[in-house]
Amino acid sequence: MKRFLYELNESWRIAVAQMRSNMTRSALTALGVIIGIIAVTLMGTAVNGISIGFDNSMSVLGDDVLYVTQWPWKQVDDWWNYRDRKKIKTEYAETLNRMIERTPNSNLVVAVPTSSLFRSIKYGGNSVDNVFVLGTTSDFIVTSTIDCKEGRFFSDTESRGGASVVVIGYDVADALFPSENPIDKSVLINGQLFKVIGVNSRQGTFLGLFSWDSMVALPLGAFNKYFSSKSESDVRVKVKDKRKLAEAKDELTGLMRRVRGLQPEVKDDFSVNEQQAFKSTLDPVKNSIAVAGLFITGLSLFVGAIGIMNITFVSVKERTKEIGTRKALGARRRTILLQFLIESTALCLLGGFIGLTLAYLMCFGIEKAFPSFPIHFSLGLVFASMTVSVATGLISGFAPAWTASRLDPVVALRYE
Amino acid sequence: MNHNSTRPVGPLVIDIENITKDYVMGEEIVRALRGVSLQIHRNEYIAIMGPSGSGKSTLMNMLGCLDTPTSGRYEFNGRNVAEMDDDELAAIRNREIGFVFQTFNLLPRSTSLRNVELPLIYAGIDPETREEMAVRVLDEVGLGDRMNHKPNELSGGQRQRVAVARALVNNPSIILVTHERDIAAHARRTVHLRDGLIETDHAGFIPEVDLVALDRP
Numbered sequence: 276m277k278r279f280l281y282e283l284n285e286s287w288r289i290a291v292a293q294m295r296s297n298m299t300r301s302a303l304t305a306l307g308v309i310i311g312i313i314a315v316t317l318m319g320t321a322v323n324g325i326s327i328g329f330d331n332s333m334s335v336l337g338d339d340v341l342y343v344t345q346w347p348w349k350q351v352d353d354w355w356n357y358r359d360r361k362k363i364k365t366e367y368a369e370t371l372n373r374m375i376e377r378t379p380n381s382n383l384v385v386a387v388p389t390s391s392l393f394r395s396i397k398y399g400g401n402s403v404d405n406v407f408v409l410g411t412t413s414d415f416i417v418t419s420t421i422d423c424k425e426g427r428f429f430s431d432t433e434s435r436g437g438a439s440v441v442v443i444g445y446d447v448a449d450a451l452f453p454s455e456n457p458i459d460k461s462v463l464i465n466g467q468l469f470k471v472i473g474v475n476s477r478q479g480t481f482l483g484l485f486s487w488d489s490m491v492a493l494p495l496g497a498f499n500k501y502f503s504s505k506s507e508s509d510v511r512v513k514v515k516d517k518r519k520l521a522e523a524k525d526e527l528t529g530l531m532r533r534v535r536g537l538q539p540e541v542k543d544d545f546s547v548n549e550q551q552a553f554k555s556t557l558d559p560v561k562n563s564i565a566v567a568g569l570f571i572t573g574l575s576l577f578v579g580a581i582g583i584m585n586i587t588f589v590s591v592k593e594r595t596k597e598i599g600t601r602k603a604l605g606a607r608r609r610t611i612l613l614q615f616l617i618e619s620t621a622l623c624l625l626g627g628f629i630g631l632t633l634a635y636l637m638c639f640g641i642e643k644a645f646p647s648f649p650i651h652f653s654l655g656l657v658f659a660s661m662t663v664s665v666a667t668g669l670i671s672g673f674a675p676a677w678t679a680s681r682l683d684p685v686v687a688l689r690y691e
Numbered sequence: 692m693n694h695n696s697t698r699p700v701g702p703l704v705i706d707i708e709n710i711t712k713d714y715v716m717g718e719e720i721v722r723a724l725r726g727v728s729l730q731i732h733r734n735e736y737i738a739i740m741g742p743s744g745s746g747k748s749t750l751m752n753m754l755g756c757l758d759t760p761t762s763g764r765y766e767f768n769g770r771n772v773a774e775m776d777d778d779e780l781a782a783i784r785n786r787e788i789g790f791v792f793q794t795f796n797l798l799p800r801s802t803s804l805r806n807v808e809l810p811l812i813y814a815g816i817d818p819e820t821r822e823e824m825a826v827r828v829l830d831e832v833g834l835g836d837r838m839n840h841k842p843n844e845l846s847g848g849q850r851q852r853v854a855v856a857r858a859l860v861n862n863p864s865i866i867l868v869t870h871e872r873d874i875a876a877h878a879r880r881t882v883h884l885r886d887g888l889i890e891t892d893h894a895g896f897i898p899e900v901d902l903v904a905l906d907r908p
Contacts, residue, residue, distance in 0.1 A: 278815025285812045292800045600796040603757060604857070605785020605813035607778045684757045688792070 286614040290621040301622060304586040308626025308667065309633065311576030316634035316660050318572040322565040323651040329561055335478065335487060336550040339517035340418045341527055343510040347546040348553050360544045365390055365495060367534050368510045374530050382523035384513040387414045390498055390506040396491065397463040398451040406447055407490035408464065410498020418513045421487050426458045426473030429494055437496020441469035445477040446488040467501045469493060520549060576663070579626065580671040587619045587675035598679055599687030612680035619672025620665055627664025631657060701733025704864050705754060710763030712749050723749040755790060755867050756783045768864060785813050789858025789866040795850050797842040803829060803853045804838040810861045828856045
């Protein structure tokens with residue numbers, strides 16, 4: 276064991292000396308690994324970022340909220356069985372709430388109606404098109420992760436009275452009020468004035484997926500009064516315990532069948548959705564991006580590894596006599612194997628370290644230049660790429676190192 | 692091949708009996724050694740001479756445990772070398788044999804000290820003892836002030852002394868030296884004339900070991 280440590284130490288010193296004396300060659304070879312590691316690491320940060328972006332967007336939906344909608348969220352093959360479904364009405368929410376109250380030990384907390392459509396919003400000379408306008412009740416905040424950066428969400432009274440107040444998303448506020456405080460200003464939606472009473476905190480947007488940043492919420496009463504036509508409605512229901520989501524789903528389905536007055540033999544004419552359903556359609560997309568991306572960038576690392584293997588073969592060849600001398604002085608096969616493995620690994624580690632540093636700086640730059648670009652540098656990634664570097668060194672160095680360790684000392688000593 | 696020694700000899704170190712070595716060169720089998728028997732005792736100086744192609748190098752490789760014979764018996768300090776595997780041979784070379792190669796074969800990028808320490812590293816000796824031993828031997832060959840110089844910063848004679856120090860550092864049972872033909876003609880005297888060995892000779896080191904000088908065609 277001790278001898279192994281001394282040999283290891285010796286091998287490190289040789290490796291460092293070797294790299295120093297062949298600066299240009301080592302630098303060029305390491306460049307292959309550097310590029311490979313940069314590519315893989317950047318891809319890793321992007322995959323990480325995409326994943327976080329997805330999750331972020333997903334968190335808008337909430338993992339303890341069920342959505343009663345006209346059509347299911349997931350892809351269906353038999354769409355013709357769904358096309359005649361009736362719309363979901365916002366009144367269902369009240370009926371559901373009464374039922375929930377009457378049910379002892381219900382898994383459901385509260386039902387919140389939402390209606391939505393897209394409209395443009397104006398304030399002064401500024402205007403934002405295609406804003407997601409949501410009409411709902413004050414219970415909405417219970418089902419949602421949003422919170423107000425400034426101001427507040429509308430109250431129960433405002434909600435029931437259909438007051439002309441509005442809570443706006445971060446990006447909407449940013450566009451309409453670049454240099455003013457939006458609170459208590461009146462914005463124009465569909466020709467109607469609404470007073471801004473709250474601004475949501477920034478949530479971040481990703482690949483155009485849904486984000487609170489580009490929406491506004493107003494009381495359902497006001498919504499119905501001014502833009503009832505052509506709106507999409509659904510009911511979201513908060514679940515008491517998210518570990519009992521399946522039971523809650525069954526219970527809600529039962530309640531909805533009663534609301535719709537369906538006979539037992541009739542199929543559901545509505546859908547109860549959850550975040551998970553959405554996730555399971557998005558996850559394969561996310562995973563294939565990750566696999567394809569890492570595979571392609573992995574190829575560049577592979578090319579780097581071939582460079583390392585090549586240079587280690589050259590190194591073994593030109594130091595054949597040295598290998599012979601070392602063997603004559605008592606180096607065993609394992610010692611020689613170790614020496615060249617460490618040389619190739621040291622080269623890869625160096626490349627990996629430089630590559631990682633460059634990748635980090637690039638990430639930093641990208642984050643500064645394009646804040647919305649999904650990129651995420653993590654400690655796990657550092658470990659992963661260092662592990663990959665070492666593995667690359669070991670794998671690409673093995674064949675040459677093995678050749679070196681099997682050299683016949685007599686032949687090696689005679690080599691010129 | 693035979694040898695005469697007039698000096699008092701110590702115990703038997705090398706005992707070779709009827710060894711042969713065949714090389715396969717393409718379709719031809721080259722019989723480099725055809726039944727050599729040789730005994731070398733402690734305190735003997737042996738020069739092996741012969742015309743080009745007579746098998747000196749091959750015998751040298753056998754004696755140095757760099758290669759194993761095709762047939763015959765080879766005992767080194769009573770241990771059967773002919774049957775050993777690569778790593779066992781490496782251990783014998785490391786502990787029992789000191790090589791002084793004709794071209795010295797020093798590691799070009801390592802200092803004298805590191806070059807001399809090398810066999811001790813392979814022997815698994817700890818760094819402090821290692822350095823102590825290497826410094827002592829380098830002092831004995833008169834290179835105490837050249838320990839941190841690399842081979843290209845040393846003269847030819849100094850390089851040879853480093854090579855000698857490296858051969859001596861593990862306190863081997865036998866030292867093998869390869870020399871040019873004209874020098875080998877007067878092997879023993881030449882060995883003494885070579886600056887490195889003179890230093891050690893005066894230090895009283897050389898008489899403790901047997902020296903086999905083997906010329907190369």
